[in-house]
Amino acid sequence: MKINSTVLLTLVLLILMLGAGSVSAFLGFNLGSSALKGVTTPDGRPTTKFTSSKANNSQQTGVALLKEEDILKTVKARIEGKTKAAKSEKLDEDDEEINSSKQKPEEKPKEVTEEKPQPGFPVTAENQGVTFSVQSARYSGGDLLLKVKMQNKGADSVRFLYSFLDVTDDKGRTLSGSTDGLPTELPANGPAFSGTVSIPTALLDDVKSISLSLTDYPAQKLKLDVSNIPVEKAAEQF
Template identity: 50%
Template sequence: MLWIKRASLRKVNSTVALTLILLLLMLIGGYISAIWGYAIGHEAIEGVNQPDSRPAGKIGFRKNKSQQQQGVVMLKEADVLAAVKARIDGKGKKAKPEKPLIENPQNDKRSSTKSKLVAESESPQPGFPMISKTEGVSLEIASARFSGGALQLKMNFKNEGDRTIRFLSSFLDVTNERGQTLSANTEGFPEELPANGKTVASTLSISTALLDNVQKISLHLTDYPEQRLQLQMLNIPVVR
């Protein structure tokens, strides 16, 4: 019986020891977990500041705001209107007297010279106008002048016949004295010329790059689609 009691006592002691060991391990694990959680939480909230709720801080903020509001100066409407009126009347501080305009006699001479040149350029040129007429239809070259990098020929069309004449600008041939075809642009070219005797003005432009060493040009125009009417203008002088 004594042996059985000793065996049971040993069994109880081992159970108690195991229980104490487990409790100790649980306490150690809980302590380690608490320290670890505190460290993680501290790192998470690091850099986050609590708002300043002290009365002194609020008073300082209100003071700065009041100072900013005091920095704004309100102007009186009467002063503003008086300053504007003085500026308009020329009595303001920054108002400066206008300097009288002094006419430059050289500018007058240049303008008069320029007007003389324009008058001379608009005067009739020698050899113009040139007229070609057939079957009551006439083509007149009123002038030929260089302007804007091109030779411009002022043309006048008139139909005194009994039927309407149709033209195409592509049927207008322009050649130099060597028979070479020159490219030209037309403005106001009449595609239809009614038989009413009215003059229709048009302009023919030829680039100066095509007129090197060219002294005379010729025009040839026929109607469309019959091509029965032949208008020719030969040896038009290229005046430079």
């Protein structure tokens, strides 16, 4: 009895499995067929491609071609119009230049006026063809500015070290000064060089005149002494 019940149970299970498989296969087939509705295979025939391409070409080829004579006439007319416009513009510009030249009066050349020397200047020292002159003096920004000029008319070049420049007042006191724009070497038969010597005004209380002394370097065979430079009433500007 136990064996018969087992066989019966096995048969029931097999029948259920076959039924479930059949149902799932049927449902899958229905789903697949419904999904493929409306899908068609591509047409691989060459004749249809040729006919469709010819139809498209026939639709596109509808452009009208211009005649060569018409194109040349159009280009010639445009060129002539541009040249006429350019000529008229040039004539207008020439007329404007002529009118403006007539209206503008003739400008007279400006006369070059030399600067008048400051009273008491220049103060010059010369030795062996080398000149050292103070052209003017003025107070500016807390300093006394001496405008100096140097020139070498001798046959040999001369070198200077401006840290050796001695500045003294009329009471014999040594003052500090700095130079700007002066060359370290004066060439033989060379041009004049200009520069400035600056002295702090705090050192110039009750000072009426100062003196400058400069020697060449390193030989120190040439000495330039510029004495009695008036600074009491120095001009405000050069």
